[in-house]
Each structure stands twice: as structure tokens, then as C-alpha cells.
Amino acid sequence: MQQAAIDLLGKADLITPMALRVAATLKLVDHLEAGVTDLPGLARVTRSHERPLGKVLDHLVSLGVVERAGERYRVSALGAPLSSRCDHLGVRPMLDVEHLIGKAELAMVDLLHTVRTGAAAYEERGVTLWEDLNAAGGGAPGMDAFKRTAALFDAEAIAEQFDWSQVRDVVDVGGNSGAVAISLLEAHPHLTAAVFDLPCFGPAAREAVERARLADRCEVISGSFFDGLPPGRDVYLLSAILADWSDEDAVRILRQCRRAAGPTGVVLLAEVHLRADHPDPVHRTAAALRIEASMGHPDRTPADLAELAARAGLRVTWEGRHTPVRSLLALRAETEHR
Ligand SMILES: C[S@@+](CC[C@H](N)C(=O)[O-])C[C@H]1O[C@@H](n2cnc3c(N)ncnc32)[C@H](O)[C@@H]1O
Structure with missing residues (x-):
């Protein structure tokens, strides 16, 4: 029973997903790649508070996203997709909570709103995703991800x-x-x-x-x-x-x-x-929920x-x-x- 409780809480953990989002939003990997590799330097260039940032870095080290040697940090192979150079892979934008894609993704924390009302989770914020994009304006960072450059879905x-x-x-x-x-x-x-x-x-x-x-x-x-x-x-x-x-x-x-x-x-x-199509039931049901929570x-x-x-x-x-x-x-x- 105790193991089940631990396993369940492990699946529900919010700290690891949020630590990764902090790393993505602050572009920590970009700064490491640019040679800012110690905690005071990283706090300075990211305009962050050194103490909690240090704890984020400790957690990223334990996850294998960054590596530590003495007082210096460097990116690991696992953390490499968090570099802006890899934004075409979509990983960093999806985790950046200030990026329009990352904001839409973060709306999943309001899944309860979808389940209670049938509406998109984003609407818990009082606006639709489209209204928010429109308010951000065509040139806002991340808008490109919402521009359809090709006709999709058997169009x-x-x-x-x-x-x-x-x-x-x-x-x-x-x-x-x-x-x-x-x-x-x-x-x-x-x-x-x-x-x-x-x-x-x-x-x-x-x-x-x-x-x-x-x-x-x-x-x-x-x-x-x-x-x-x-x-x-x-x-x-x-x-x-x-x-x-x-x-x-x-x-x-x-x-x-x-x-x-x-x-x-x-x-x-x-x-x-839209339907979720993945052989693994956990991925499939999660994808189905994500689609449900993303639209009306x-x-x-x-x-x-x-x-x-x-x-x-x-x-x-x-x-x-x-x-x-x-x-x-x-x-x-x-x-x-x-
Ligand atoms: C899922 S996209 C579909 C785009 C395109 N029709 C296609 O087939 O690829 C939905 C579109 O509806 C637009 N939209 C949302 N709210 C709107 C509104 N109030 N008035 C006009 N267009 C709106 C969005 O800006 C977006 O381009």
C-alpha cells in the first residue's frame, strides 16, 4: 500500500515538469553553451534568485539534464534539446511557459475545467487561446507555431x-x-x-x-x-x-x-x-485527453x-x-x- 502511494505520487509529481519548464523558459542551456557555467553567473544572466535557481540546477543534475563538475555546470546529451538551436524540434518552445506554445501546453493543469465544463482547459483563464494569440499580435514570439504553412488533415x-x-x-x-x-x-x-x-x-x-x-x-x-x-x-x-x-x-x-x-x-x-493514435495505451489515452483539453x-x-x-x-x-x-x-x- 505504501509503495502504491509512493508510485502514485511519483506519477502526479509537478516539480520535475516545472523544473524543466524553468530551465526552458530561462534558456539555461543557451547560457551554459555561451560559457556562463556557474550559479552566480547563471542567476545574473537569467535575472533570477540564486538560491532557488541553485535548487533547480541540483534537480536538473539529478535528472541527468545537466552535469556538474565542482562549481561549474555543463549540458548533458539529455539536456541538449533544451538549446534554442534545437527549437525546430519543438521541445524548448513547448516547455517555455512564456512562449505561446508553452502557455497553451501549461493549460493542461486546468484539465479539471475541461472535465467540469466540456470547454478547452485554456478557457479557465477567461479567454480562448485564439483571443490570447490575437492579443499577442502576429509578430509575438511563438506565433509562427500557430500559422498553418501547409494544408493538413486530408485538406x-x-x-x-x-x-x-x-x-x-x-x-x-x-x-x-x-x-x-x-x-x-x-x-x-x-x-x-x-x-x-x-x-x-x-x-x-x-x-x-x-x-x-x-x-x-x-x-x-x-x-x-x-x-x-x-x-x-x-x-x-x-x-x-x-x-x-x-x-x-x-x-x-x-x-x-x-x-x-x-x-x-x-x-x-x-x-x-482528431483522434489519438498510439500503440501504447498510456500514450494513447494521454494524447486523447490532451486533444480533449485543447479544444471545444x-x-x-x-x-x-x-x-x-x-x-x-x-x-x-x-x-x-x-x-x-x-x-x-x-x-x-x-x-x-x-
Ligand atoms: C484550427 S485553425 C484552422 C485553420 C485553417 N482553416 C485550416 O484548415 O488549417 C482555426 C482558425 O480559426 C481562427 N479563429 C479563431 N477564432 C476566430 C474568430 N473569432 N474569428 C475568425 N477566425 C478565428 C484561428 O485564428 C485559426 O486560424
């Missing part, structure tokens, strides 16, 4: 399966940095598009559109989809949007699309279905989506071939709905 199904031949223009609602709109425009040269997203993604979307030499066919519009959308376009695409939101918010977004699409436009719902509703079925659409006054007029991670539903306004 090519959107260009391939839907019949775009009669469509003139499409609004990519929540189009981020334009990756999906660009892939659509490249596949269908007669189309024009608008990428609609929060202001923080505007500059990245404009840059991507210009890089793809599509500026004459693609405008970038900044705004919130809760406040209204540019009206009168043929198609309003929602790619990987509703999973972030509760049923109530998803219906609000769909209503805005219906309003903008009017009686003739189409709302094309290209929803993602990660695994709605096409039937759930059709029900939400009906609440927003939209009916399904076409259904694509669903892939394991993507479903496609075309929706039109119910004529009698107000």
Missing part, C-alpha cells in the same frame, strides 16, 4: 471532392495564413478567394498569398467570425474550425455563415476529427455536425467521402428558417 479532399466548377468565389472562414485557400486556388484556376481570420494572421496570410503569386485572386480580410462575414459570396468554407468550439459557439459561427451566404450561397463544412469538441460525427447545422437553419445538401480525419458536408439555408 486536399476539399479541393478534390467538392464540385467547384460552378463556384466563383469562396471565403475561407478562419483561413489562418491562407494554406487551404492557396491550395484551392492552385487546384481551381477560375476561383477567387478571401482568407478571413483574426487580425493577428492577416500579415502572414498576405505574405503567403503574395509568395504564391495569387494576390490578384485572393484578398485577406481581418475580423471575427462571431461579428459577421463578408456577404454574398458563393461558398463559405469552414475548415477545421468547429472542433475548437462548444455546440453553442459552433451554432453561432454557422449562423453567421448562413447569414452571409444568403439563400443561394453554400456553407462547406470541412471538419476535422474534437470528435463530432457528421451526424452531430448535421444536427448543429439544423440548429443554425442549414440543411445538408451534399456529403463527401469521409476520411478518418476529415468529413465534408455542404449546407444551404433552410428557406423557412429566420
Whole structure:
């Protein structure tokens, strides 16, 4: 029994994960690599209190993340990914609590909020992740990680399966940095598009559109989809949007699309279905929980989506071939709905 208690507390330990986050946030490994290798020096360059920093270093030594020789510390092979030189691996940004990715990761401490409310854990802070990113601004450190530079999760199904031949223009609602709109425009040269997203993604979307030499066919519009959308376009695409939101918010977004699409436009719902896929049950269930805690509703079925659409006054007029991670539903306004 006593061993079970020790084992359980070992699994629930917060100090080791937080010591690693302190090391990542203070960029301790960068300073070690730059030759600042003693405690007073490290406290000075990281503007930290020497006594607790010393205890963090002691713990990192016992974990094998850094090594100690006399009064000097150096990075071990295990600690090397904490160098900013390795930020492309994503380890340090994920552990840096002042980095936007690290902040999102740290929201997992509010898992209870998700379990009690069904909402993303981040929202325990009183804002959504997207609102926080928007407040931080497009140039904030870590924003790049939230810019979609490629169309993901079988997004090519959107260009391939839907019949775009009669469509003139499409609004990519929540189009981020334009990756999906660009892939659509490249596949269908007669189309024009608008990428609609929060202001923080505007500059990245404009840059991507210009890089793809599509500026004459693609405008970038900044705004919130809760406040209204540019009206009168043929198609309003929602790619990987509703999973972030509760049923109530998803219906609000769909209503805005219906309003903008009017009686003739189409709302094309290209929803993602995220599932954890790992052979090890501990990794798999942890990943499933992480997905659950990160978004409003990660695994709605096409039937759930059709029900939400009906609440927003939209009916399904076409259904694509669903892939394991993507479903496609075309929706039109119910004529009698107000
Ligand atoms: C998961 S990403 C999907 C991006 C893209 N549609 C795709 O398929 O890759 C969700 C997008 O919704 C955007 N978003 C969140 N809240 C928004 C709002 N209130 N108004 C407009 N866009 C919003 C985010 O900025 C983000 O780009």
C-alpha cells in the first residue's frame, strides 16, 4: 500500500515538469553553451534568485539534464534539446511557459475545467487561446507555431471532392495564413478567394498569398467570425474550425455563415476529427485527453455536425467521402428558417 502511494505520487509529481519548464523558459542551456557555467553567473544572466535557481540546477543534475563538475555546470546529451538551436524540434518552445506554445501546453493543469465544463482547459483563464494569440499580435514570439504553412488533415479532399466548377468565389472562414485557400486556388484556376481570420494572421496570410503569386485572386480580410462575414459570396468554407468550439459557439459561427451566404450561397463544412493514435495505451489515452483539453469538441460525427447545422437553419445538401480525419458536408439555408 505504501509503495502504491509512493508510485502514485511519483506519477502526479509537478516539480520535475516545472523544473524543466524553468530551465526552458530561462534558456539555461543557451547560457551554459555561451560559457556562463556557474550559479552566480547563471542567476545574473537569467535575472533570477540564486538560491532557488541553485535548487533547480541540483534537480536538473539529478535528472541527468545537466552535469556538474565542482562549481561549474555543463549540458548533458539529455539536456541538449533544451538549446534554442534545437527549437525546430519543438521541445524548448513547448516547455517555455512564456512562449505561446508553452502557455497553451501549461493549460493542461486546468484539465479539471475541461472535465467540469466540456470547454478547452485554456478557457479557465477567461479567454480562448485564439483571443490570447490575437492579443499577442502576429509578430509575438511563438506565433509562427500557430500559422498553418501547409494544408493538413486530408485538406486536399476539399479541393478534390467538392464540385467547384460552378463556384466563383469562396471565403475561407478562419483561413489562418491562407494554406487551404492557396491550395484551392492552385487546384481551381477560375476561383477567387478571401482568407478571413483574426487580425493577428492577416500579415502572414498576405505574405503567403503574395509568395504564391495569387494576390490578384485572393484578398485577406481581418475580423471575427462571431461579428459577421463578408456577404454574398458563393461558398463559405469552414475548415477545421468547429472542433475548437462548444455546440453553442459552433451554432453561432454557422449562423453567421448562413447569414452571409444568403439563400443561394453554400456553407462547406470541412471538419476535422482528431483522434489519438498510439500503440501504447498510456500514450494513447494521454494524447486523447490532451486533444480533449485543447479544444471545444474534437470528435463530432457528421451526424452531430448535421444536427448543429439544423440548429443554425442549414440543411445538408451534399456529403463527401469521409476520411478518418476529415468529413465534408455542404449546407444551404433552410428557406423557412429566420
Ligand atoms: C484550427 S485553425 C484552422 C485553420 C485553417 N482553416 C485550416 O484548415 O488549417 C482555426 C482558425 O480559426 C481562427 N479563429 C479563431 N477564432 C476566430 C474568430 N473569432 N474569428 C475568425 N477566425 C478565428 C484561428 O485564428 C485559426 O486560424
